[in-house]
Amino acid sequence: MKEFSKYILDEFGRLIVAKGFMRKRRGLFFRRLNDEMTAALSLQTRSYGGSYVDITPYYQVYWEPVEQIFCLGTGRQYRYLDQPTLSQIRIVVSENGLGASLFWKEVAEPAKLEGLVEKFCSDFERETAALADPAKILEFFCSELKYGGGRLEQYLSVLVWKKRSLSLDNELVEVDKELKTRPNVIAFPGFLQKLRESSELTSLLKRAYD
Incomplete structure (x- = not known):
């Protein structure tokens, strides 16, 4: 992962944690849904020719007993928040359809970061509740x-x-x-x-x- 991508994810992380989320690792933030499930927001980055970084949110649900059973039957080692039960990508678009989640070169625009964090967090409950049924x-x-x-x-x-x-x-x-x-x-x-x-x-x- 390139340094600017790491920096962008860390800036997102700082703001998302301030919203009450816990951080598992760079780009993965979570909240407990209930005794069996954890909901998460995973931010994936893609770098294009070193010119800009694109951020894509994935809303995820981890049904822990189910994942434990899956690992027991397949011989895999179970790790908390390792493999989501369901994951849903959400492409972020602006009004003109361009640049909503793009960060150019070494410029991390604070207002843009804050706006995306607000959207990701406001959508979180609705998106993960749908996945957790x-x-x-x-x-x-x-x-x-x-x-x-x-x-x-x-x-x-x-x-x-x-x-x-x-x-x-x-x-x-x-x-x-x-x-x-x-x-x-x-x-x-x-x-x-x-x-x-x-x-x-x-x-x-x-x-x-x-």
Whole structure:
């Protein structure tokens, strides 16, 4: 990351933290939604030929128990705020459609920074609330099953958490039907088997009832 990009992100960070957000790392700011979910604002930069930097906001939701289950089944190490459950990009445009989120060369215009921070933060609650609806999360992954890329495992992780159980017989029938239309999608028995053998999953589901 170029120095000016770092500087811009740090300036955004200073203003966003002042709005009551916590900072996980450069460009990632978050608030707790509830006992299970964290909402975040991720700012991504793109540098164009060294002439200017563009800032793009992503609104994100991390459904922590679901991500923990996903990691247990895939053998990955779970890290807080490492992989969002859902993420939504929002392109920033000005009235004329140009330059709303561009910062030229070494000039960080304070008024422009403050205006963007105000917009990002004012949109935050609405954008993340829409992403955090459990039914919509399940619907999203169900609709994306045919594309593979971990969506199947995410879908199963949501089901396990919602049911607090690995008893998914009825749901697996529907999944099997979907997979038959996409034979190139990796099958999931190994994922469920890892979950069945996981003492950590047993503890996680037990805590949900305590």
